[in-house]
Amino acid sequence: xxxxxxxxxxxTEIVLPxxxxxxxxxxxxxxxxxxxxxxxxxxxxxxxxSRSKFLAWPALVYVTLFRGTPLLLQILFVYFALPxxxxxxxxxxxxxxxxxxxxxxxxxxxxxRAAIQSIDRGQMEAGRALGMSYNQGMRYIVLPQTVRRLIxxxxxxxxxxxxxxSLVSVIALSEMLFITQRLGAKYLRPWEVYAWAALGxxxxxxxxxxxxxxxxxxxxxxx
Amino acid sequence: MANDMNKQESKDSTMVEVCGLTKQFGDLVVLKGxxxxxxxxxxxxxxxxxxxxxxxxxxCLNYLEKPSSGHILFCGSPLxxxxxxxxxxxxxxxxxxxxxxxxxxxxxRFNLFPHKTVLENVTLAPMRVLGVNPKVIKSKAEELLSxxxxxxxxSEYPSRLSGGQQQRVAIARxxxxxxxxxxxxxxxxxxxxxxxxxxxxxxxxxxxxxxxMVVVTHEMDFAxxxxxxxxxxxxxxxxxxxxPQKLFTSPSHPRSEEFLRKILxx
Numbered sequence: 001x002x003x004x005x006x007x008x009x010x011x012t013e014i015v016l017p018x019x020x021x022x023x024x025x026x027x028x029x030x031x032x033x034x035x036x037x038x039x040x041x042x043x044x045x046x047x048x049x050s051r052s053k054f055l056a057w058p059a060l061v062y063v064t065l066f067r068g069t070p071l072l073l074q075i076l077f078v079y080f081a082l083p084x085x086x087x088x089x090x091x092x093x094x095x096x097x098x099x100x101x102x103x104x105x106x107x108x109x110x111x112x113r114a115a116i117q118s119i120d121r122g123q124m125e126a127g128r129a130l131g132m133s134y135n136q137g138m139r140y141i142v143l144p145q146t147v148r149r150l151i152x153x154x155x156x157x158x159x160x161x162x163x164x165x166s167l168v169s170v171i172a173l174s175e176m177l178f179i180t181q182r183l184g185a186k187y188l189r190p191w192e193v194y195a196w197a198a199l200g201x202x203x204x205x206x207x208x209x210x211x212x213x214x215x216x217x218x219x220x221x222x223x
Numbered sequence: 224m225a226n227d228m229n230k231q232e233s234k235d236s237t238m239v240e241v242c243g244l245t246k247q248f249g250d251l252v253v254l255k256g257x258x259x260x261x262x263x264x265x266x267x268x269x270x271x272x273x274x275x276x277x278x279x280x281x282x283c284l285n286y287l288e289k290p291s292s293g294h295i296l297f298c299g300s301p302l303x304x305x306x307x308x309x310x311x312x313x314x315x316x317x318x319x320x321x322x323x324x325x326x327x328x329x330x331x332r333f334n335l336f337p338h339k340t341v342l343e344n345v346t347l348a349p350m351r352v353l354g355v356n357p358k359v360i361k362s363k364a365e366e367l368l369s370x371x372x373x374x375x376x377x378s379e380y381p382s383r384l385s386g387g388q389q390q391r392v393a394i395a396r397x398x399x400x401x402x403x404x405x406x407x408x409x410x411x412x413x414x415x416x417x418x419x420x421x422x423x424x425x426x427x428x429x430x431x432x433x434x435x436m437v438v439v440t441h442e443m444d445f446a447x448x449x450x451x452x453x454x455x456x457x458x459x460x461x462x463x464x465x466x467p468q469k470l471f472t473s474p475s476h477p478r479s480e481e482f483l484r485k486i487l488x489x
Contacts, residue, residue, distance in 0.1 A: 125287055126334035126393075130348035130400055131324025133316065140351060144338050 007192065015183060015196050022176035023200050029097055029175060030162045030204065036101035037161065038154070041108025046138070048113050059109065066106035072167050075099040079171045096168035104161050111153045115146040148219045155212035159205045166201070176200050236263045237299075238404055238435045239284065244293035246279050246459075253279045255459040257293070261404075261437065266430045268450035268467070269439045272482060276459040277439045281406050284437060285326040286319060297322060298403060324352050327397030331409040333389040335381040335396070341368065342377040345396045353400070360399070367395040371425050387418030391425055398429075405429065407438040443486060447471050455479040 005013070047059035066074065079095040082088060090098065119142050127137035169178035180197040184190040239261040246254040253276045261267055269277045282288035284295065286303040294311075295302040302322055305314045314322075336344050345364035349355040355363075368374045371391040373384075381389055390410055397405060407426065411419045423445050430436055430449050440446055446453050446467055453470045455463040455478075462476045471487075474480040 120334070122330060122332055122334035123336065126328075126330065126336070127348070128320075129285055129287060129323060129326070129328035129330075130397070131320050131352040132348060133320050136351055140347060141336055145336075 010187075010189065010192060011196060014187070015193050018179050018183060019176060019193075019196055019200055022174060022179040023204070025173065025175040026162070026165055026200070027204065029093075029100065029165045029168065029173070030158070032097050033100035033104055033165065034158045034161055036097070037104030037108050037157075040101060040105035042112050044105060044109040045112035045116065048109060049116060063106045063109050066103050067110075071099070071103050071164055072170065074103055075167055075171060078102075092168070092171045092173045096165075096171060096173050100161060100165060100168065103164075104157060107157050107160075108154065111150065111157060112146070115150050115153075116142060118149065119145050148216065151212050151216050151219070155208060159208050162204045162208065163201055237261075238263045238265070238297070239437075240296040241284075242294045242296075244280070244283060244295065245291045246276070246283060246288060247291045253459050254283070254290075257459075257461060259454065259461060259464065261435065263435055264433050265451045266434075266436045266438065266449055268446035268453045269437065269456060270441070270443070270446060270453060270482075271456035275456040277456050278408055280456070281328075281408050281437060281439050284404075284406055285323050285328055287328070297326070320352070324348070324400050325403045327400060327402035327405040329390070329393050329397055329405070329407045329410045331413050333381075333386070333393045333413075335389050335393055337381050340378050340380055341373065341384070341392050344381065344392055345399045348396070349399050364395070364399055367398055368392070370428075371395045372421070385418060386414045387421045390414065390422045394422075394425055394429070403435065405434055405436045407436065407440070409439050409441065411440070411442060441486075443471070443483075455482065457482070 044059045044062055047055035048063070050056050050059075075096060078099040079090065079092065082090065082095075116138075123141050123145065124134075124137045127141045128134070132140070165175060166177035169175060169181065172178065176197050180193045183193045187193075237260055241257050241259045244254055244257040245252070257280060269280065271277050279288055283290050284302075286295075289303065294304060300322070301311075301314075303314050303319050304311050305318075306312075336347065339347060342361070342364055345367060346357070346360045349360045349363075350357060365374060365377060368377055371394055373388055373391055373395070376384060376388060376392075381392065384392065394410075410426070411422050414422065419442070423442060426436070426438070426445070427449050438445070438450065448467075450467050453463075453465060453467050454461050455470065455474070455476065457478050463470060463474060463479045465475065469475075470479065471483065474483055
């Protein structure tokens with residue numbers, strides 16, 4: 001009977017193999033949502049700082065909406081409410097990634113906006129004075145200068161995203177937390193499984209921050 | 224007459240014509256009707272107390288600051304505006320960018336691109352704006368950098384250079400676009416005193432080479448020796464427009480006299 005298994009045996013034979021699969025899904029969800037979130041966040045940030053009201057205003061509404069409502073609600077909304085609203089049925093995985101991407105994009109928008117606005121105005125002016133368009137100034141002058149100062153806050157956001165990805169367990173995606181809950185209930189040994197899951201998330205975040213500081217050092221060396 | 228203003232090839236030697244230019248920031252009127260003309264090859268120094276509108280005038284001359292009213296003709300075409308059916312409309316951004324690419328600007332704080340090397344600072348705009356072949360622009364940029372005495376520094380990043388060196392790079396960067404007109408916005412004001420000379424020397428040689436220049440400056444010696452004309456501005460107006468010999472010896476306006484007395488006594 002499994003109840004009789006010792007801690008290590010229970011962990012290595014039952015918990016870790018299952019969690020390992022869940023970790024894979026957690027990483028997949030985090031990486032994809034992170035990529036979409038960064039791309040979307042950058043686009044919305046450019047809208048947010050645009051002089052055109054038609055771009056700035058929807059961007060502000062977007063940020064307000066997605067920062068002002070719970071992520072859990074957004075996940076449930078995308079999965080359960082969108083089908084009846086728009087007549088599109090998303091599987092749990094795309095629905096989860098979509099909700100997380102949209103949410104992360106709102107936070108990343110503000111991160112990008114702050115970074116862009118922290119670049120001295122004279123930089124864009126110098127570009128414009130040389131005959132560059134606003135878009136060229138952004139692309140070749142302003143945005144490249146934001147990269148280094150973006151790394152810490154973006155990594156912070158990605159770490160939050162990795163942990164928030166656990167919320168998609170509510171739409172039955174078998175990522176780490178979902179599996180943990182199942183195992184805990186099945187074997188009635190909650191503390192072991194939850195402790196391992198905690199270590200799993202911690203590992204993801206540590207790898208992320210480690211990569212970030214490596215990247216930051218390499219960029220610092222170049223200047 | 225208005226139609227002629229849109230596209231009139233300037234046969235004469237006029238580079239810039241400013242008519243009734245005003246600029247307002249909210250309630251604050253910074254320029255109160257500026258009229259002046261700058262000929263090709265002229266070096267016009269603009270002096271005056273701080274807050275007199277000198278820098279704003281200069282920034283209007285390449286439309287970094289959009290005038291509140293009035294017109295600027297640059298090489299015979301209205302800058303930043305176009306006449307359509309008798310109405311002045313804003314010029315499409317693309318066309319304005321093209322006009323700007325012919326007007327070089329040097330800033331008080333250099334505004335070099337810190338993420339690019341000295342050489343890349345000079346080549347970026349010609350490559351992206353004019354589409355010049357990278358090889359061609361590289362050798363031209365190296366030539367310009369030799370001209371301002373910084374060929375050896377071409378691979379450095381701006382943060383490794385002194386203020387004077389940075390400003391000389393900024394001048395080379397502007398010249399790389401082959402501008403017809405160069406604007407200097409207090410180009411030496413942010414420099415340590417011992418570095419001012421090297422930048423003024425570059426500006427002087429540029430003037431001797433026949434470049435049309437508008438120079439907002441506090442360097443009265445430079446204005447005296449290099450400028451062909453000096454504009455004295457105060458409270459958003461040009462109060463005096465004279466050759467330097469006249470302005471510095473017998474100013475005709477009481478306020479310019481007072482200003483010069485204060486500044487030259489130091």
